[in-house]
Amino acid sequence: MNAGASDLLIGIKNMSKSYQMGEVVVHALKDVTLTVEPDQVTVILGPSGCGKTTLLNQIGGIDSPTTGTIMVNGSEIQGLSQSKLTRYRQENIGFVFQFFNLIPNLTARENIEFVLEYVMNMSGKAVHKKAEELLANVGLAGREDHYPYQLSGGEQQRVSIARALSKDPRILLADEPTGELDYVTGKMILELLTSFAEGGRAVLIVTHNKELAKIAHKVFYLRDGKVVKETKNPNPIKVSQLEW
Ligand SMILES: Nc1ncnc2c1ncn2[C@@H]1O[C@H](COP(=O)(O)OP(=O)(O)O)[C@@H](O)[C@H]1O
Ligand SMILES: [Mg+2]
Numbered sequence: 001m002n003a004g005a006s007d008l009l010i011g012i013k014n015m016s017k018s019y020q021m022g023e024v025v026v027h028a029l030k031d032v033t034l035t036v037e038p039d040q041v042t043v044i045l046g047p048s049g050c051g052k053t054t055l056l057n058q059i060g061g062i063d064s065p066t067t068g069t070i071m072v073n074g075s076e077i078q079g080l081s082q083s084k085l086t087r088y089r090q091e092n093i094g095f096v097f098q099f100f101n102l103i104p105n106l107t108a109r110e111n112i113e114f115v116l117e118y119v120m121n122m123s124g125k126a127v128h129k130k131a132e133e134l135l136a137n138v139g140l141a142g143r144e145d146h147y148p149y150q151l152s153g154g155e156q157q158r159v160s161i162a163r164a165l166s167k168d169p170r171i172l173l174a175d176e177p178t179g180e181l182d183y184v185t186g187k188m189i190l191e192l193l194t195s196f197a198e199g200g201r202a203v204l205i206v207t208h209n210k211e212l213a214k215i216a217h218k219v220f221y222l223r224d225g226k227v228v229k230e231t232k233n234p235n236p237i238k239v240s241q242l243e244w
Contacts, residue, residue: 008071009171009202010059011037015068015078017054019233022223028054030225032068037218040199041236044189044206045213045234046222052206055222056173060093061085073170090119094164096193098176100156102148108135108159112235134162138192152183161192172196172203179207183243188238190215214241 015207017029029051035097036042053216057063058070064085070077077088102111112131116122122130135144139156148156157177164172174193194215197203205212212217215236221229 007037008035009038009073009200010204011033011069011071012059013069013071015058015065015070017051017058017063018066028225029058029065032225032227034220034227034230035218036202038170038200039198040202040216040217041194042202042204043212043216043219044204044222045208045219046211050191050222051193051225052208052222053175054225056087056095056175056204056206059171060083060095060173061089063126063163075225090167092166092170094169094172096160096172096174096177096221098165098179100148100153100160100180102156102163103146107147108140108151108162111148111159112166115163119167125224130166134166135159136160137165150197152185153181154188157181157185157189158192160180161189165196170201172201173233174203174205178209178212187239190242194239215242 012032012034015029015032016027019028032055044050044055054063058065059072061080065078068078072088072092077085080088103114106114109131112134113127116127116130132144135141136218140155140158140159140162143151143155148159151159172193176192178189181189193203193205217233217236219231220227
């Protein structure tokens with residue numbers, strides 16, 4: 001490991017991802033190099049179709065790159081077997097999505113208990129207690145038994161964040177997390193996401209919303225699968241000061 005590498009949570013080097021679509025090859029990511037540091041908010045900014053979701057999928061171990069390396073917590077993850085990738089995801093990664101991706105016929109509580117039981121192998125009373133605690137932490141105490149359709153978009157996103165945090169991950173990957181929300185609600189969600197980036201943890205937000213660059217310690221600008229610019233800001237503004 002080279003000097004300083006241990007300060008990195010994620011180090012991606014010369015990563016490319018191509019998809020063969022019949023006769024056509026789609027080059028979704030081209031020679032991407034980037035780093036994500038602990039205790040920081042990192043934003044990937046770019047228009048629709050530039051490769052943001054593809055990038056998160058590689059980091060999250062949902063897909064594997066065509067070439068290049070992805071180091072997370074000091075270990076390379078590309079090329080791991082499916083079972084090792086599953087374990088990697090369980091131990092490191094929380095996902096938050098644009099459309100919340102809650103299970104519609106489970107309550108808020110059950111959406112979280114599901115992960116605690118089947119991913120974290122918890123059982124008994126502890127499951128109930130932990131789910132309640134996680135929901136209270138995102139401001140949803142008292143709404144545990146509501147189904148997704150009984151919750152607003154912002155509340156559903158809060159359940160989805162609680163679910164992501166139920167694995168106690170070091171890395172939170174958020175794919176257009178405010179894309180479906182009005183700006184007041186979006187700001188509440190961003191407060192929750194950015195507050196996660198402490199204690200050695202990091203949040204990576206991908207978005208097309210330029211305003212989000214202001215709350216990030218580091219921004220990578222993605223165009224047509226390539227990182228075209230990188231900016232750093234040691235003192236980003238607080239989410240409460242954000243306007244869009
Ligand atoms: N599984 C896939 N198979 C084929 N092409 C894909 C796949 N995933 C993404 N792509 C293509 O890769 C490019 C980037 O997509 P995506 O990462 O979803 O962009 P963004 O999230 O920035 O909107 C697009 O051209 C898209 O059609
Ligand atoms: Mg996308």
